[in-house]
Amino acid sequence: MKKFKDIEEIPKIVIVGHVDHGKSSLIGRLMYELDQVPDGKYEELKKVSEKRGMDFEFAFLLDALQAERDQGITIDTTQIFFKTKKRNYVFIDAPGHKEFIKNMITGAASADIAILIVDVDEGIKAQTKKHAYILKLLGIKKVITLFNKMDKINYDEKKYLQVKKQLEEYLTKINIEALNNIPISAKIGDNISTRSKKTLWYNGKPLVNVLDNYNCNDNQMDNILRFPVQDIYKFSDKRIIVGRIESGKINLGDELLVMPSNEKVKIKSFEEWPKPKKEYNTGECLGLTLSDEIFVDKGNIISHPNKPPKLMNTFEANLFWLNDKKMDLSKKYQLKINTGEYTVNIRKVNKIIDTESLESTNKKIPNKNDVSEVVIHSSQLIPMDDYNVLTKTARFCLLDENEIVAGGIASLQNYPDQKELNSSSNIKPINFDVTEVDRASRFNHRSGVIWMTGLSGSGKSTIAKEVERKLFSKDFNVFILDGDNLRMGLNRGLSFSPEDRTENIRRTAEVAKLFTDAGFIVIVSLISPYRSERKKARDIRPEYFREIYVKSSLEECIKRDVKGLYAKAIRSEIKDFTGISAPYEEPLSPDLTVDTEQEEIEESVLKLESFIIEEFSIKK
Amino acid sequence: MDRHLKKLENDSIYIFRQAYRSIDNIAMLWSLGKDSNVMVWLAFKAFFGKIPFPLVHVDTKKKFNEMYEFRDRYEKEWNLNLIKGDCPPVEKIDPSLPPAARSAARKTEGLKKILKQYKFKGVVAGIRRDEQGTRAKERIFSPRDETGKWDIKNQPPEFWDQSNFNYPDGVHIRIHPLLGWTEIDIWKYIKSQKIPVVDLYFSKNGKRYRSLGDKDITSPVNSDAKNIDEIIEELQTTKVSERSGRAMDHEQEDVFEKLRSKGYM
Numbered sequence: 001m002k003k004f005k006d007i008e009e010i011p012k013i014v015i016v017g018h019v020d021h022g023k024s025s026l027i028g029r030l031m032y033e034l035d036q037v038p039d040g041k042y043e044e045l046k047k048v049s050e051k052r053g054m055d056f057e058f059a060f061l062l063d064a065l066q067a068e069r070d071q072g073i074t075i076d077t078t079q080i081f082f083k084t085k086k087r088n089y090v091f092i093d094a095p096g097h098k099e100f101i102k103n104m105i106t107g108a109a110s111a112d113i114a115i116l117i118v119d120v121d122e123g124i125k126a127q128t129k130k131h132a133y134i135l136k137l138l139g140i141k142k143v144i145t146l147f148n149k150m151d152k153i154n155y156d157e158k159k160y161l162q163v164k165k166q167l168e169e170y171l172t173k174i175n176i177e178a179l180n181n182i183p184i185s186a187k188i189g190d191n192i193s194t195r196s197k198k199t200l201w202y203n204g205k206p207l208v209n210v211l212d213n214y215n216c217n218d219n220q221m222d223n224i225l226r227f228p229v230q231d232i233y234k235f236s237d238k239r240i241i242v243g244r245i246e247s248g249k250i251n252l253g254d255e256l257l258v259m260p261s262n263e264k265v266k267i268k269s270f271e272e273w274p275k276p277k278k279e280y281n282t283g284e285c286l287g288l289t290l291s292d293e294i295f296v297d298k299g300n301i302i303s304h305p306n307k308p309p310k311l312m313n314t315f316e317a318n319l320f321w322l323n324d325k326k327m328d329l330s331k332k333y334q335l336k337i338n339t340g341e342y343t344v345n346i347r348k349v350n351k352i353i354d355t356e357s358l359e360s361t362n363k364k365i366p367n368k369n370d371v372s373e374v375v376i377h378s379s380q381l382i383p384m385d386d387y388n389v390l391t392k393t394a395r396f397c398l399l400d401e402n403e404i405v406a407g408g409i410a411s412l413q414n415y416p417d418q419k420e421l422n423s424s425s426n427i428k429p430i431n432f433d434v435t436e437v438d439r440a441s442r443f444n445h446r447s448g449v450i451w452m453t454g455l456s457g458s459g460k461s462t463i464a465k466e467v468e469r470k471l472f473s474k475d476f477n478v479f480i481l482d483g484d485n486l487r488m489g490l491n492r493g494l495s496f497s498p499e500d501r502t503e504n505i506r507r508t509a510e511v512a513k514l515f516t517d518a519g520f521i522v523i524v525s526l527i528s529p530y531r532s533e534r535k536k537a538r539d540i541r542p543e544y545f546r547e548i549y550v551k552s553s554l555e556e557c558i559k560r561d562v563k564g565l566y567a568k569a570i571r572s573e574i575k576d577f578t579g580i581s582a583p584y585e586e587p588l589s590p591d592l593t594v595d596t597e598q599e600e601i602e603e604s605v606l607k608l609e610s611f612i613i614e615e616f617s618i619k620k
Numbered sequence: 621m622d623r624h625l626k627k628l629e630n631d632s633i634y635i636f637r638q639a640y641r642s643i644d645n646i647a648m649l650w651s652l653g654k655d656s657n658v659m660v661w662l663a664f665k666a667f668f669g670k671i672p673f674p675l676v677h678v679d680t681k682k683k684f685n686e687m688y689e690f691r692d693r694y695e696k697e698w699n700l701n702l703i704k705g706d707c708p709p710v711e712k713i714d715p716s717l718p719p720a721a722r723s724a725a726r727k728t729e730g731l732k733k734i735l736k737q738y739k740f741k742g743v744v745a746g747i748r749r750d751e752q753g754t755r756a757k758e759r760i761f762s763p764r765d766e767t768g769k770w771d772i773k774n775q776p777p778e779f780w781d782q783s784n785f786n787y788p789d790g791v792h793i794r795i796h797p798l799l800g801w802t803e804i805d806i807w808k809y810i811k812s813q814k815i816p817v818v819d820l821y822f823s824k825n826g827k828r829y830r831s832l833g834d835k836d837i838t839s840p841v842n843s844d845a846k847n848i849d850e851i852i853e854e855l856q857t858t859k860v861s862e863r864s865g866r867a868m869d870h871e872q873e874d875v876f877e878k879l880r881s882k883g884y885m
Contacts, residue, residue: 064753109779
């Protein structure tokens, strides 16, 4: 069977356009003409259409949801696979209704080919333009335009030319090239897989031929290496850095540069199961180990030293806003770019663009579905690229508490690359003078946060004190942050309400972070009852953070009641007491559990001590 | 392996690693079918030969014997950390569902039980877009609320490999690393990697199973494909849909949507 062997790429095609201009119908029609409708499906859809009192509706092939069929619109994006005589395709159907822009983007963002469809009878509408503009933001520079429902205007060439001219004018203004302008009827089947006799004035090819001849290779500068660090695994005794090459390639002998630490390093080995190769290319996932113990974290970008990404803390971006809540300049957002996550705020809205007129609007703050130009500021340095240089390391999304609220592409010309600033001026952030590696190599251990959580009376402080003493005698830089002690100073005035507990933990975690900056192993002994808060503490420096569950049943803790607090809590003399009148959420996957009910105290101490040495000391 | 398969493989590995990094406590469903085995294989690739989370077989106790034999053999051979879960009797399931769907919905309840028991925040499932219309609308990382419900009309945006992982307690995320694969991709990959599969997929007496489910609601299709090459050849020309032998899909227009919106895979 050689027939399909030479066809290696399967282009993804997205169809966008105003609601009801025929996106889903076109795909249905294509499937039908290319004989791709499964047996029985035609009859099934006929029944489904009749049930709703409609003519046969091809769109139902894709509009599989009940709500979509009942309302006759596409709500969510869908993908469908089909093949022509020449090659296989994935068709992405994107909703046209403005309510569903986020679903349209979800579909369109992964496309190799874009088709913009216009109802030639109705002409160009708001979403026709909006979609074209969003395609541009998604990095699509060429489209195939289709003028649908030619049957409704009796295949009138003049009308076609008129709509075509309007559309071309718009596309030219936003720098999108219209490759083909095909007059079609998805309903009747004109110019889909064969040339229609009703449009003899049209000299071009039908849609299927156009697709089959389409060249999907983009000509980005693929030789620049960008390898964002996705995760770091410690399997057996290896520390494996994993990620996917977003552009360029890596050879075993290459020297690499890690950003933002700006350190050069060599590859020790490639790791792959069942066995590694000697070279990896764009799009490939790989694992590697390094020849030196330098600090590498998730979200770092690895490149070749001569072509590094830029290091930005302020930059401009084009944003599309997707959320019902409008943009808030006083708010912190989470920015995700490649594998990195940063806290940012939007410093300024330069303009909001009216995608119909392309003028800037009078509005000040972007709302749902608005496209804007903004300035973004991050307190951390972000390794990234300009959108016109490398697409994949220049696009990002913004998250609110728990949803993606915007997508954007970065433009880096108007703000300085912090990397150059550091080397050429007097401004030198301290973390570049004495690096983490310098500290670690002097102290012979990396810094870390040992976060001990557990009920009051479970034995956290007792174990912490012992472990601190033992590690100190072994020349570790170690320090205890104790919950009770902190409440006498830094955290004085905070109550035990959920909000104040949250603030208590936040402050403690920030102090712990400062200690890690100074190269310490800091042992935090804190009830910290909420999973979500412990996760936030972990998220400040995940590489450093180890959660230790000091386990003991509530009954046992009440029995011990070293400080006499449980007795008071049971008598309701203390409010919000964890275990009695406030919840304790035990860790789901702690890095280490010490069970003080089952183990002798010495045993728990030894266990934690060995764990810390194993995890943080630098083996010579 | 051709470039298309290589890309699918890399995309899936990326998804696995993203899930493991971003979701606290995850597990992977292993239904013993072809897709599921490809998934195990991809997880080996993502985690260098040792899967760092448990696999779950939600057992309806109505699978084919060949499937149980396969499970017991490869649980050992692959050194899997396998959780075997059971399902409630059909009498406990929503009686408004048509019979086969009602029977299939046992698996949803079995899964919910496991999720609750082990407090999993994420579960990897091997569904594909080309199998079924509502699956084609899925996200790679798809949240389910406390009751397992899928909010089809309000799915989160997902683009440029970015997703949200920050959901309130009680929500779990379905992780779909095979969403972009097709049936034929699966078979080509099985061939190139020599991944073992249950014999029921190969033709005996002019019939074979294209999709495996409970034995009382799954029937074989007419086929002479006796090996992987013949299956690949058959799939290039067939117009019979993959799930045509799964009775639950064909009882009502919206039955699959109903099942899935309540938490079915």
